Structures are given as structure tokens and as C-alpha cells.
Amino acid sequence: MATTSAPPILSTPSEHVFHDPTASTTELKESKLSEEELYIQYEIPRTIREIRDGRWKRIALQFPDExxxxxPRxxxxxxxxxxxxxAESRRQKAGRNGVEAIGSGVDAVKLEDETQQSTREADSDEAEEKLTILADTSYGACCVDEIAAEHVDADVVVHYxxxxxxxxxxxxxxxxxxxQPLxxxxxxADFKATYPDLDDRVCLMADIPYHHHVETLYQKLRGEGYTNLFPTEIQHDPSSLLPNRSIPPSAKENAENLKEYSIYHISTPPTPLLLTLTSRVRNIHIHSTSADTSEAPRTTIALLRRRYAALQSLPSTPTIGILINTLSVRSYLSALTHLQSLxxxxxKKAYTFVVGKVNVAKLANFSEIGAWVVISCWESSLLEGLGGDFMAPVVTPFELEVALKGEGSRVWGGEWEADFGSLLKNDGLVNGSAHNPGETASSEANWADDPSDDEEPTFDLRTGRYVSRSRPMGKPRAVDPSTTGAAAPAPPSSALVQRAKGDVAVINGVLSPGAEFLREKRTWTGLGSDYEIAYERDEEGKIRGAAMEVGRSGVAKGYDM
Incomplete structure (x- = not known):
């Protein structure tokens, strides 16, 4: 590696003042909604009523970018x-207090005391509400941004x-x-063309902004002679057979009965929902709301093939990153604990990361990681729509469960699960049988319990080659009670121990694949790492410090000297 004779310049010369030579061409959009449309679309009266009923004083308003x-309006x-x-509440309370005082005939002093007490209580209860706009979400816009709301000490979040x-x-x-209008x-007309048979079993679904049209569509289609329609209702249950929607009565008795139904979906559903529904219903038809013609039914075969291909490398991957992409979903910590144990x-060696909004460049910084598993809300569990190609496979907790099954039980029938909450409810997860709790655990899942020291060989399913270090952490070692009092353990340390070539790097006595990768495979370790620092010293050998001087002030666009 070439060395430099001088340290890299990490600062800008003082004569370089930052000015943007190009004029801004971004035009601010203006709201095009009329006053009536604004009140209807954003449900202003209902929001005011719920805030007043809840007696919340600090309200966070969360808007998506669009x-x-x-x-502001x-x-x-x-x-x-x-x-x-x-103001109206104060007037009503003042009027009630005056009527009660006149009717009771109390003396003037007592009336004044009660009036003052009532005024103080009214002032405390009728304090002015503070509204705050959350203009940039920490993660996906579909999730409630509790992190940003807590930064302003909000009592409630209004999610739009x-x-x-x-x-x-x-x-x-x-x-x-x-x-939204429909x-x-x-x-x-599109429904009648898609389902000409009046006896077809169809579930009527719609994206959240269009869901209020489902009941109207159901009533009109009933008038056209359709007899086996089921209008879904919104439920806060992502683990339902129809995520966040009610299911037909027959499906409550037996989940397999849902496969007798088709789904007519208004507006394009998110990809995780589409994949989830693919193996649960007979077929899906999507009614486009943004075009003059209905959208052709989307096929998920190609997408499922890509997801299955991403799983092929996981059994032989030694280091896996657990990427937390939400801090608001209730059970994300339980999912983290489960994945770490799994x-x-x-x-496998697991590292946990929280990087905010995920993109390709962020994950590319961690070249030690061979694959990623994302803990996210069910709609953000697929990161394929972020643009670009990730350097390592990015999978969901469900897909990781499938990949880590033994070779004898690693069978994927096309089913797909987006919500990790439903996986946590399944008792078969610990033993690696995500869909068959009664299934006998495979040898792969229980290899740590095998008394033999010989590990089952692992082969890369893409290349067929043998992978020697697919399990860098080895089998869990049991602690011998007879040796616990023999010698005091060494105090814990966070220092990185670098041993002779051929040995492994350890931290606190535990093998660290990340540290090993840093020692052996990383060729760049930071700015100035190839420059040998030499300090100036005085006659006594002490390092001479630089003279103190006043630095620059201001902002990066134009510093003040």
C-alpha cells in the first residue's frame, strides 16, 4: 500500500466561502383542496372532537411527504x-355556575369563592393545546412515528x-x-366483467384511503344479483388471514375455506400484502384507481422466485445482521430476542443495527455482513422497492425461519408471511417448524443438542461448494459447575485482541467474526490511516502543543472570519 508524505487535508481553506452558484428551481406546491374538501379529506371535525374527548394537550400531526x-392549512x-x-366550553361552564348560584341563594362571599374555584378548574382543564407537525418520519410513513412524537413530548399522534x-x-x-374519491x-362495470357468475365467492377489499367505498360497492353489487360477496371491515390485526381486515365466517371455522374466495381489491396493494394473500385465496383482481382501465392481475411468481433465491445463501452464511427498521411496533423487542436466539x-454470529431509513449505501458500509434480516412493520418488510441492488440478501424473519430449517424439512410451498407478530405467536418457531407446530424438529434445528462433536457439513446451495465456517460460533458450551470456584474469571474488556496470524480475533474471550474480517479482509481503515504521525517535541522530550487561535464562525454556506 502506498504511503503519503503528508496527512490528508480534512478542512476547507478559509478563503473558500461556500456559495451556491445555481439558482433554486424547486417550486413549492400549493394546496389545491377547497375549504370543504380539506375538512372532509382530513376529517377536521372528528379530529377536534377526539382530541377534546381525550383531553390531550400536546398533539403531534404526522403527514406523509405527499x-x-x-x-399548514x-x-x-x-x-x-x-x-x-x-371558548364555548368556558361559556357553558360559566353559565351553569351562575344559574346554580342564583338558584341556591348563597351569600355573595361564598358565590365569589365558588366562582373563583370554578374558574381555576376551568383554566386548568381548558389550557391551550400545542400542535406540532412531524415533517420527516424516522422510518416508513405507514408507521406511527412515536420516536419523533416523544421528542416533542406529545400526548397523542394524529396519523394521516x-x-x-x-x-x-x-x-x-x-x-x-x-x-379518496372513486x-x-x-x-x-369492472367487477361485472371480471366475475360474470353471480354465485362467485368474492371478498371486497380496498386500500385504506378507499375502504369507505367498500360498503357502497357491496350494496350496489347486491342489487345486481350477486349473492356470495363479503365486504371486509378494517381491524387492527396484521396477523389476520386477511391482514387488518375481517374474514368470512366460514374462514373463522377453517382457514382453508378462505381459498374458496377471490379478492377484488380497490387500488394497488403493497407488495407484502400481495405476497401474503397469494397462497391464502383463490385469486386476486386489482381495480386501478389511477387509470381509465383496470389493472391486469399482478403475478407474484417471479417475485416469489427472487425471494426463494435469496434464501439459498443463508444456511452457509456465517454472519447475519439483524436490521431494526421500526421502533414503534409493539413486539419488535420480542422479535429481536427471538432472532438472536434462533x-x-x-x-451463526448476529450483529444488531439501527440505521434509520434504510438505503443501499447505508448497508454497503457493513461488508462483514453476509445477509440481513429485517425487523419492520409488515408493509415495510420488503426492501426491494428502495432502488438499487443490495450487496447482501435482505430477508424477513419468516424467510429466515424457512432458510434455517434442516435439509430434510426445508420445503416452501409458496406461502409467505409478512408480519413477524404472527410468527412469535407460533409455538413451533423455537424448533424451526413455523407452519407445523406438531412437526418433529429437524436435525439442523437441534444440532446443538447432538452430543457428537462432528458437525453436519454445509454446502452453498447456489454453487454446490462446501462451506467450512458456516457456524463460526460453534455449539453452545455448558458451564462445568466444578470449575466455577477454581479461578476468578478475567474482568470484561471491550478491547480488540489481535493475535498472531492463523489465530482468530476475540473480544472478551468470544470469537468475533466482525473483528476477524476487519483484520484480514478490510483494505481501507479510514482517512489518514496510512500516514505515520510524528509529534514535535521540546528539549525535554515533551510534545509541543499548537498555539490556540480563534476559529471561524457561522454556517457552512458562508463562514464569518
Whole structure:
């Protein structure tokens, strides 16, 4: 590796002042909704009523990016509406207190004391609400951003737009689905063309902003003679057979009965929902709301093949990163604990990461990781839509469960699960049988319990080659009680121990594949790492410090000297 004769320049010369030579061409969009449309779409009256009923004083308003253009107007209407409600409440309380005092005939002193006490209570109860717009979500826009809301000490979050409806962990939520219009005549004509048989069993579903049209569509189709329709209702249950939707009565008795139904879905569903429904119903038809013609039924065969291909490398991957992509879903910590235990039982090394909004460049910084498993809300569990290609496979907890099964039981029948909450409810997860709790655990799942020291060989299913270090952590070692008092254990240390070539790197006496990768495979270790630092010393050998001087001030666009 070439060496440099001088350290790299990590600062900008003082004469370089940062000015943007190009004029800004970004135009701010203006809200195009009329006053009536704004009140209807953002459900201003209902939001005010629920805030008043809950007596919340610090309210966070969470908007997706495409709705930020309406955020100032919604903020003003809520602020003014809450102020009118407070004033009206004060007047009503003052009127009731006056009537009660006159009717009771109390003396003037007692009347004044009661009036003052009532005024103090009213002032405490009718304090002004503080509204805050959350303009940038920590993770996906479909999730309630409890992290950002807690930064402003919010008592409640008002979530606008489509939502994954994942159960939150800390704060109450007011959901405003921002209902969108639908061409009902075209939807009915499209349904009749798709299902000419009046006896077809069809579940009517819609994306969250269009769900209020389902009941109307159901009634009109009943008038056309259809007899076996089921209008779904919104439920906060991502682990349901129809995620966040009610299911037909026959499916409650036997889940297999759901396969007798087709699904007519208004608006394009998210890809995880499409994959989840593929193996649970007979077929799916999507009614497009943004085009003049109905969208052709989407096939998931190619996508399922890509997902299956991503699983082929996991059994032979020694180091797996657990990527936490949500801090709001209620059971994300339970999912983290489960995945850590699962990987440890298979001899894999797991590292946990929280990187905020995920993109390809962020994950590319961790070249030690051979594969990623994402803990996210069920709608954000697939990261394929982020653009670009990830350097390592990115899978869901369900897919990891499938990949770590033994070779004798690693059979995937096409089913797919997006919500990790449903996996945690399944008692068969610990033994590696995600869909058959009564199935006997495979030798792969229980290899740590095998008394033999010989490990089952692992082969890369893509290349057929033998992988010698697919389980770098080895089998869990039992502690011998007879040796616990022999010698005191060494104090824990976070220092990285670098041994002679041929030995492995350990931290606190535990093998660290990440440290081993850093020692052997990383060729770049940071700016200035190839420059030998030499300090100036005085006659006594002490390091001479640099003279102190006043630095620059201001902002990066133009510093003040």
C-alpha cells in the first residue's frame, strides 16, 4: 500500500466561502383542496372532537411527504377549531355556575369563592393545546412515528394517510385515513366483467384511503344479483388471514375455506400484502384507481422466485445482521430476542443495527455482513422497492425461519408471511417448524443438542461448494459447575485482541467474526490511516502543543472570519 508524505487535508481553506452558484428551481406546491374538501379529506371535525374527548394537550400531526403541502392549512383549522371549542366550553361552564348560584341563594362571599374555584378548574382543564407537525418520519410513513412524537413530548399522534395499522407501543393514535374519491360506475362495470357468475365467492377489499367505498360497492353489487360477496371491515390485526381486515365466517371455522374466495381489491396493494394473500385465496383482481382501465392481475411468481433465491445463501452464511427498521411496533423487542436466539442456536454470529431509513449505501458500509434480516412493520418488510441492488440478501424473519430449517424439512410451498407478530405467536418457531407446530424438529434445528462433536457439513446451495465456517460460533458450551470456584474469571474488556496470524480475533474471550474480517479482509481503515504521525517535541522530550487561535464562525454556506 502506498504511503503519503503528508496527512490528508480534512478542512476547507478559509478563503473558500461556500456559495451556491445555481439558482433554486424547486417550486413549492400549493394546496389545491377547497375549504370543504380539506375538512372532509382530513376529517377536521372528528379530529377536534377526539382530541377534546381525550383531553390531550400536546398533539403531534404526522403527514406523509405527499400531504405536507396541506399540513399548514390542517394545522390552522385544528388550532382555530380547538380554540372555539375551549371558548364555548368556558361559556357553558360559566353559565351553569351562575344559574346554580342564583338558584341556591348563597351569600355573595361564598358565590365569589365558588366562582373563583370554578374558574381555576376551568383554566386548568381548558389550557391551550400545542400542535406540532412531524415533517420527516424516522422510518416508513405507514408507521406511527412515536420516536419523533416523544421528542416533542406529545400526548397523542394524529396519523394521516394510509397506515399499516401495526399496534403501537407507547402513545395513543388518532387515525385519519384521508378518504379518496372513486369512480363507482367504473368499479361496478369492472367487477361485472371480471366475475360474470353471480354465485362467485368474492371478498371486497380496498386500500385504506378507499375502504369507505367498500360498503357502497357491496350494496350496489347486491342489487345486481350477486349473492356470495363479503365486504371486509378494517381491524387492527396484521396477523389476520386477511391482514387488518375481517374474514368470512366460514374462514373463522377453517382457514382453508378462505381459498374458496377471490379478492377484488380497490387500488394497488403493497407488495407484502400481495405476497401474503397469494397462497391464502383463490385469486386476486386489482381495480386501478389511477387509470381509465383496470389493472391486469399482478403475478407474484417471479417475485416469489427472487425471494426463494435469496434464501439459498443463508444456511452457509456465517454472519447475519439483524436490521431494526421500526421502533414503534409493539413486539419488535420480542422479535429481536427471538432472532438472536434462533441464530445462536444455529451457530451463526448476529450483529444488531439501527440505521434509520434504510438505503443501499447505508448497508454497503457493513461488508462483514453476509445477509440481513429485517425487523419492520409488515408493509415495510420488503426492501426491494428502495432502488438499487443490495450487496447482501435482505430477508424477513419468516424467510429466515424457512432458510434455517434442516435439509430434510426445508420445503416452501409458496406461502409467505409478512408480519413477524404472527410468527412469535407460533409455538413451533423455537424448533424451526413455523407452519407445523406438531412437526418433529429437524436435525439442523437441534444440532446443538447432538452430543457428537462432528458437525453436519454445509454446502452453498447456489454453487454446490462446501462451506467450512458456516457456524463460526460453534455449539453452545455448558458451564462445568466444578470449575466455577477454581479461578476468578478475567474482568470484561471491550478491547480488540489481535493475535498472531492463523489465530482468530476475540473480544472478551468470544470469537468475533466482525473483528476477524476487519483484520484480514478490510483494505481501507479510514482517512489518514496510512500516514505515520510524528509529534514535535521540546528539549525535554515533551510534545509541543499548537498555539490556540480563534476559529471561524457561522454556517457552512458562508463562514464569518
Amino acid at each position: 400531504m405536507l403541502v396541506d399540513a 390542517v394545522f390552522e383549522r385544528l388550532r382555530d377549531g380547538l380554540a372555539r371549542e375551549r 394517510g394510509r397506515s399499516c395499522l401495526s399496534p403501537t407501543a407507547r402513545l395513543p393514535v388518532i387515525y385519519v385515513f384521508t378518504p 369512480n363507482m360506475a367504473r368499479a361496478i 441464530l445462536a442456536s444455529h451457530g
